[in-house]
Amino acid sequence: MEFLELWDxxxxxxxxxxxxxxxxxxxxxxxxxxxxxxxxxxxxxxCTADAELTDDLLDGQAWAxxxxxxxxxxxxxxxxxxxxxxxxxxxxxxxxxxxxRSSEFMDRYRSGWRTWCADPTKLGxxxxxEYVWWPGNFYGLSDExxxxxxxxxxxxxxxxxxxxxxxxNESWRLVAVQWEVPVTMVADTDRPFVTSSSPSPRELxxxxxxxxxxxxxxxEKLRRDIAAQDANLKAFxxxxxxxxxxxxxxxxxxxxxxLGSLAAENVPQSLGAxx
Amino acid sequence: xxxxDLAGEALVIELGADDTSALxxxxxxxxxxxxxxxxxxxxxxxxxxxxxxxxxxxxYDLDAIFDTRTGHLTPTVLLLRVxxxxxxxxxxxxxxxxxxxxxxxxxxxxxxxxxxxSPGTPRAWTWLxxxxxxAGGVIALWPPPAVPPVTETWSxxxxxxxxxxxxxxxxHEPFRNVIxxxxxxxxxxxxxxxxxxxxxxxxxxxxxxxxxxxxxxxxYQGYVQQLVAAKRHRGGRQIITGAREYxxxxxxxxxxxxxxxxxxx
Numbered sequence: 001m002e003f004l005e006l007w008d009x010x011x012x013x014x015x016x017x018x019x020x021x022x023x024x025x026x027x028x029x030x031x032x033x034x035x036x037x038x039x040x041x042x043x044x045x046x047c048t049a050d051a052e053l054t055d056d057l058l059d060g061q062a063w064a065x066x067x068x069x070x071x072x073x074x075x076x077x078x079x080x081x082x083x084x085x086x087x088x089x090x091x092x093x094x095x096x097x098x099x100x101r102s103s104e105f106m107d108r109y110r111s112g113w114r115t116w117c118a119d120p121t122k123l124g125x126x127x128x129x130e131y132v133w134w135p136g137n138f139y140g141l142s143d144e145x146x147x148x149x150x151x152x153x154x155x156x157x158x159x160x161x162x163x164x165x166x167x168x169n170e171s172w173r174l175v176a177v178q179w180e181v182p183v184t185m186v187a188d189t190d191r192p193f194v195t196s197s198s199p200s201p202r203e204l205x206x207x208x209x210x211x212x213x214x215x216x217x218x219x220e221k222l223r224r225d226i227a228a229q230d231a232n233l234k235a236f237x238x239x240x241x242x243x244x245x246x247x248x249x250x251x252x253x254x255x256x257x258x259l260g261s262l263a264a265e266n267v268p269q270s271l272g273a274x275x
Numbered sequence: 276x277x278x279x280d281l282a283g284e285a286l287v288i289e290l291g292a293d294d295t296s297a298l299x300x301x302x303x304x305x306x307x308x309x310x311x312x313x314x315x316x317x318x319x320x321x322x323x324x325x326x327x328x329x330x331x332x333x334x335y336d337l338d339a340i341f342d343t344r345t346g347h348l349t350p351t352v353l354l355l356r357v358x359x360x361x362x363x364x365x366x367x368x369x370x371x372x373x374x375x376x377x378x379x380x381x382x383x384x385x386x387x388x389x390x391x392x393s394p395g396t397p398r399a400w401t402w403l404x405x406x407x408x409x410a411g412g413v414i415a416l417w418p419p420p421a422v423p424p425v426t427e428t429w430s431x432x433x434x435x436x437x438x439x440x441x442x443x444x445x446x447h448e449p450f451r452n453v454i455x456x457x458x459x460x461x462x463x464x465x466x467x468x469x470x471x472x473x474x475x476x477x478x479x480x481x482x483x484x485x486x487x488x489x490x491x492x493x494x495y496q497g498y499v500q501q502l503v504a505a506k507r508h509r510g511g512r513q514i515i516t517g518a519r520e521y522x523x524x525x526x527x528x529x530x531x532x533x534x535x536x537x538x539x540x
Contacts, residue, residue: 028288031284035468039468042465042501043501066462072464073461073462074461074463075505103368104368107368112365114354114365114366114367114368115363115365115366116363116364117362117364118362119362122362122363123363153461153462181464181465218288221289222291223291224291226486
């Protein structure tokens with residue numbers, strides 16, 4: 001569905017009201033639909049994008065800030081962080097996946113991993129295997145790096161310390177497969193769930209009406225109609241659950257990601273736990 | 276979202292009222308949004324800061340460490356940084372223990388004056404939250420730090436959760452770090468609307484609408500729970516620490532086995 005169809009006809013039908021001048025103005029409808037897209041993405045993590053975090057890595061460069069001025073980043077997908085290896089002679093480009101670890105895990109099982117030195121020859125290292133993400137600037141020291149480039153969305157650290165020079169003809173970059181807030185729809189022909197690196201996925205077409213459900217849930221607050229709010233929120237949550245169910249893989253390679261379901265478990269659904 | 280968005284349209288929708296002169300004045304709304312922001316940061320510990328501090332003794336006043344940089348909340352992690360003569364820095368996480376744990380396992384650790392015997396390389400720390408003369412509390416290292424070898428310099432990295440900076444201008448986004456004052460954290464943008472829920476709950480008291488308060492708080496808590504879960508590592512990436520570890524025999528190589536420590540009876 002396109003943006004116009006969502007905020008106009010779909011919302012009008014659910015509201016049973018064609019009011020566009022008093023309560024349900026076009027700008028409110030549009031904002032509510034966009035908020036529906038953001039909420040759906042937040043609960044399902046359906047919007048992922050590739051983003052290069054660094055230029056070519058130097059020997060010993062184990063840290064990278066995640067901040068970008070207009071970043072839509074809000075977390076790492078299970079695919080997490082990759083080392084993109086480019087071979088200068090063959091032209092091959094390969095992505096080398098890293099395993100995400102907590103800093104607690106690293107402190108316990110990777111003795112000496114927190115070792116830094118301006119001179120990389122004094123450090124051991126090689127091909128990175130693991131990474132840690134510190135959100136919220138917990139490890140950024142103001143005297144180590146300028147604040148302007150450091151710490152807004154945290155930093156990632158990889159281990160072992162990268163040493164690209166040990167791999168002849170290769171250059172490495174860190175690439176995040178990240179969850180993103182979808183791009184805000186503005187034009188009538190815009191489509192939902194666009195990210196910084198990909199257009200609106202066809203797979204998500206059948207979930208577009210959920211955005212209208214959420215928008216109406218929002219707009220019904222202006223009429224203080226609790227029954228209508230709950231009905232629309234329920235419809236929205238059903239679509240969220242349907243999406244999460246379809247994404248669940250069977251078998252031993254399942255990636256457990258409980259963000260959406262945790263939100264559902266912890267708060268009574270009848271009270272609109274999802275939003 | 277900006278302060279204008281949150282205190283304006285977001286609260287109009289959540290309250291179902293565009294009143295800005297009787298009950299829900301703009302000042303009330305801004306106060307409620309800022310209070311919600313502080314509460315969200317306190318519950319999720321989503322903002323942090325680190326200070327590098329020289330190792331000179333075995334206890335430290337957080338107020339002194341953070342000095343004029345007010346707004347620190349809870350110390351979360353302490354690292355001992357050892358810098359050698361080659362310029363190589365190695366950070367080692369110190370185990371966090373409660374004062375009660377120290378009382379049970381390290382008799383005689385509560386020195387009020389002077390320095391405990393048996394110095395060594397610190398391996399654990401604790402935080403005394405309520406201490407006379409310190410609003411931030413006091414952190415204590417154990418074993419008390421020895422004089423480092425001449426080729427080494429020891430420092431502490433104190434990581435602390437901090438408050439967000441209150442929003443005062445309409446263009447301010449939530450969750451600016453109160454100490455570093457960098458731009459708003461982009462990764463927290465999906466959670467901005469939580470502040471509208473929390474602020475609406477606060478303002479609903481003025482209408483005495485108890486059901487609305489509960490609905491708003493439930494929705495706010497949904498955001499809090501989701502962010503806390505998002506920060507948590509799942510499955511094999513998580514460490515499960517059992518109580519058994521606390522009672523390892525002395526002489527083990529475990530981080531907190533006090534082998535040879537005369538204070539340990």
